[in-house]
Amino acid sequence: MEFYTFNKESGKQISKFNSDFIMSRIIQTDKATNIGCMHLDKNGIVGYHQAVVPQLLLILSGEGTVRNDQEEYIKVQAGEAVFWEKDEWHETKTTEGLTAIVIESFELNPSLFMPVQKEI
Template identity: 65%
Template sequence: MKFYRFDPEVGKGIAHFNSNFIMSRIIKTEKPTQIGCMHLDPNGIVGFHQAVVSQLMLIVGGEGWVRGDDAEKYCVKSGDAVYWEKGEGHETATNTGLTAIVIESEEINPSNFMSIKASESLSL
């Protein structure tokens, strides 16, 4: 399990076409990719299971915790991204509610675009 950042501080200012915004690049794929939005209500959980394909979860609202095969729980909040490789066990839960964009593909490598976030600051 790896943690990444996609908050504005790691993005790039865009001024083309009279624009004024920050873009945080996330991923680029050549192979089929599935992208979904996951909504967990308060006390929601995605039970522990092995990833069928590599998966990147981008927390866009709320907060909760995740764990991998090591069973240690890590806090996550809006702006955090968590990556699990194919076959890696994982679980996600929240007390207050959480919304996330989930990207699944045989071919994703968040390290190409995203900054690593120190996981020790996330430990519960």
Template identity: 65%
Template sequence: MRKQPFKKEVGKKITKFDSNFVMSRITQTEKVAHIGCMHLDENGLIGYHQAVVPQLLLIVNGEGWVRDETDEYIKVHSGEVVFWDKGEWHETKTDRGLLSFNIALF
């Protein structure tokens, strides 16, 4: 499991084509990807399971905890992304609610 921020502060200023914005890179893939939006309400849970394919959890609102094969939970917040490799066991939970995008790479 890897965790990284995607907040504005870690992005790069883009000015090409007269643009004016900051791009925070998340991932690049040549594989087919499935993108889903997950809405976890208070006390929401994505149960402990094994990743069938490499995937990432991009947290856009709220906060919660994630874990891998260990019993140690890591706090996650909006503006962070968590990566899991194929075969990696993981779980996500929240007390207050969490909105995220799940991107599975096939």
């Protein structure tokens, strides 16, 4: 399990085409990729299971906890991303609710685009 950040501070100022915004890059793929938005209400849970393919969880709002097979829950919040390798056991839960983007692909390598926050 690896943790990344995609908050504003990790982004790059874009001014091309008379633009004025900050872009935090996340991932790039050439192969089939599934992208979804996950909404967990209060006390929501994504049960303990193995990742079918490499999976990147991007917390957009709210907060929760995640774990792998170590049983230690680690807090995650908006602007943070969690990466699980194929076959890695994991679980996500929240007491207050959270919204996240989930990206699944055999071709994920988030360390090429986002700064590593910590590895577990």
